[in-house]
Amino acid sequence: MLDTFSANTIKHVSYNPHTGNAFKNVIKPQNFADASNEITSWDGYTATPLHRLENLAQKLKIQNIFYKDEGPRFGLGSFKALGGAYAAAKVLQREIKNKFNEKVTLSNLRTGKYASLTNTITLVSATDGNHGRSLAWGAQQFGAACKIYIHTEVSEERAKAMRSYGADVIRIDGDYDDSVRIAKTNAEANGWFIVSDTSWENYTQPPTNVMAGYGVMTNEIIQELPFPPSHVLLQGGVGGLAASVCAALRQKWGKDSPRVIIVEPDLANCLYTSAIKDAPTSVQITDETIMAGLSCGDPSPLAWDILREEASDFISIPDTLIAPAMKLLAKPIGNDPTIVAGESAVAGLAAIIAVAQDETLRKDLDINTSSQILLIGSEGATDKALYHKIISS
Template sequence: MLNLSKNTFFSGKTSELFSVEQAKQARAFHSQIDGYQPTPLVSLPALAKQFGVKAILVKDESKRFGLNAFKVLGGSYALGRQLAKHLNVDITEIDLKTVATKLEEPLTFATATAGNHGTGVAWAAREMGQQAVVYMPKGSPQASVDRIRGLGAECIVTEVNYDDTVRLANDTAQKNGWMLVQDTAWEGYEEIPTWISQGYMTMADEAIEQVTELGFEMPSHVLLQAGVGAMAGGVLGYLADKLDPTKFDTVIAEPKAADCIYRSGTSASGNMVNVSGELNSIMAGLACGEPNPVTWPILRDCSRYFVAVEDNISATGMRILGNPLAGDEKITSGESGAITLGTLNELIKLNSEIGLTKDSVVLLFSTEGDTNPERYRRIVWEGAFPAN
């Protein structure tokens, strides 16, 4: 059910790309968007007692701009930075409501997505008066397609997996003169993925502020989910710069069916390892086979553990969050959002040595709500993907 490996490449080296200073700039951009407010950081004291730790704190990203997921942070910031570069102005001069008046005609932004990233790009493009074309891999849920189209974007479901869909989106954007807004990088395409990961740092900056407001000590353990590693790298980069990576332990979790970060972290060289094939997992947002080269260095240098899990571990996490112990707040968390709580539960059940004690403060990010409502009900109501 779970593969856990201690990271032998840990060096504690931080990255100037993902710093407190960069996070403040991204958060300032997000703060001027209508409807911005920090998403809740929820303390689960009953569950913490059950698990034998001091605190479990969950950042609930289902409340982000009414979009049920965190991805809009990266997409909106990247679009803002792109438009600033296109207009030759500073990002501080980009106002979502007025930027369209500075352009002779709308620009078209293209992206590939498993769902949430495309939703964020479509929403940001609409808010800025621009156009979006979103490509999704085969097998994508109709609910995600409908959500993206409902935001005014064109949405095309391909016949290939996520990584090949990224290549298709890139090729089509180049042919049509569109701007590609992709949350993974490759040689020659690093700037925009960097902006996307920097956008994700807003939720980390909020979270650390909220930890203090709730009266807790800084986290001793952080669990982060990874697809290509764009979010995990941005958040970990911020935390490493803010808190010192030697002062807390980070666990990077991903599906076994798409465990490119785990395989990279357990390779002999510490170089990136790609995973091919169908990449089938209920955690669609994490079903990616090729690590992001922009964020891989920070994951390699500042993570303590890599873990790859079966789908039923995420499903268990969804049920725990959706059916809390008495006194704890309910959190609606989707498949990609609940992998970290499910992983924490499994690590405790197995008595895994990740240094948890009665004084541990554990920080988790529930990155999405019930973005696939039908499957959410099958898992939480009907018990699909049961624990072994």
Template sequence: MAARVGVGRVYVKDEGQRFGLGSFKPLGGGLVDLALAAAAKGEAKPVIATASAGNHGIGVAWGAQQAGCRSLVYLHGGVSAGAEATIRRYGAETVRVEGDYAASVRACAADAAEHGWEVVQDTSWPGYEAVPARIYQGYTVVAEEMLEQLRSEPSPSMPTHVLINAGVGGFAAGMCAHLWERLGSERPRFIAVEPTEANCLQCSAEAGALTASPHSDAGTVQTGLDCTEVAEVAWRVLATGVDDFVAVPDAVVEPAMRLLADDSPAVVAGHSAVAGIGALLAAAAQPGLQQSLGLGPDSVVAAVICEGAVDSQAFEAAVGASPEEVQARR
């Protein structure tokens, strides 16, 4: 892969195996569920509610199931039936909402306020910051593991560039903050990558303030990143911590998925997992982009493959092999 994209070395951290749940998300919402249930101390356990495009809902449903809590996950129309089935497999009730991800968040918050449910949401709004901040802290585990694993390599080499996929910005904020705290001035160049159809971080960076991205009726196949508004808590880190904001079209997604599936070792990566790899492919084809990102033959790049095959049928249609077949190549 490094030769294909014109850099010295590429490391990918595969989060598709986390807890057997297919993504890093349980480190956030799932563990918050457990903490809320423990805080009940013999009283009635809370009812947990959240909105999700897939992985966060799976993590919250799993955490609630582990804690013995009822859970509800609000889904917008772009969430696949396969992702919904996985969420329900962990005991959650699902509620379909017309509109986009932001509409599902609003519907969840309104119903939770009416019924007295606990909202475990991975985005923030005025008056609701403590829970998402705690979720983002959970994501820092991924950053620390990345550093530990890189240091354990036979020829340890810290990355010059880190590319992280971004939706509302929570995962990017957790990764960016932890690398900044641990490495200080030696931290790598941090690149946040999002879909061109949902580039709220890029819009905010260009405006110098929180700015929603234009609504797209077409949406994006990168469903887990299909967010038009940045979480304010995340933006406080990203506004100064991110070196480059990059948006990639859906056209790069399936080629990146196939590249990872055909590599050695093979990696099962879902549609919302590969924005960073897509950015590398785009940079290899566009010398101007490659130069602006400072990528070259001496670059050491690290990226996080943040989900596995959330929807097995969609994965097989994109890659030409089932998740099990790709996994067997490892």
């Protein structure tokens, strides 16, 4: 089973990180603290599990593998629940303050004090599923209208989930990056407010809030792990998840922070390509990867600002490793926990299995029998039909 993850299926580049303080300047400790205070006070907040895959680790001749399982997050199925909904609240707060000159607290927003104002505001975003679900949920909680742009390949089940939170879901002809462009154009034309998880020139506030929201997840990991892991593998779409996690780890553990390894699909490896070019670089998406949440051709410049100083390795993997990795969690080795993991959740797991079984890569990435590996299981079965199809294949 583990032979499927042979080293020659993956591509690895070493990167010499730049020096700098982006880890504390782009998302400030106060941004993380504010987001955490707000999100942990929401109804239904509970920390997600941090599993140990001890039997798998033993087979791979490493000390331990920690897997943060974001499937149960707020009943939305992914870590994204922490970002879009929080950024939505922050946009509404700023907007009501600017427009009506009112001092607004997030708890006033939550309890509906400004319902007659929030329901005049429309929030909008492009998504390949999970960010849109979070934004739609947040908009519903805070009483704003929501429009979500999705591309051709986003599954109908994912579109349905967003509609169930009251969003108007619009399917465009094109890929994720086209949907971002169309959402932007229509927002400008109609006076809607974009709540995006990716940044661009002069648009940094909501993506910073989104990344600050993800810090709730990293905080939970830090509270549960008494020591820094040696390595963290972070899957990349636009890079927001990876940038947020490594910034929060660096803020907590400084020089003792884990070695940061970024993992992406071959079909959308814009961060891997950015590392090779040593500058944020877009890639053309020709075929959609099965890792729907990672299907992004344009890196987020804000995320790249952090990753260029924190990441030392970039790995690109083929889609063929995803089903075996999901099955390995569904039918684990020995008494390792059974985990329901979606396609984008297992990128890091697939990569570490390939790396750990290859002597050259072990050396290059400094993996040995004392290694403590942290993985972010970023989603559960966010498309249940697809999950069951893959697991039973």
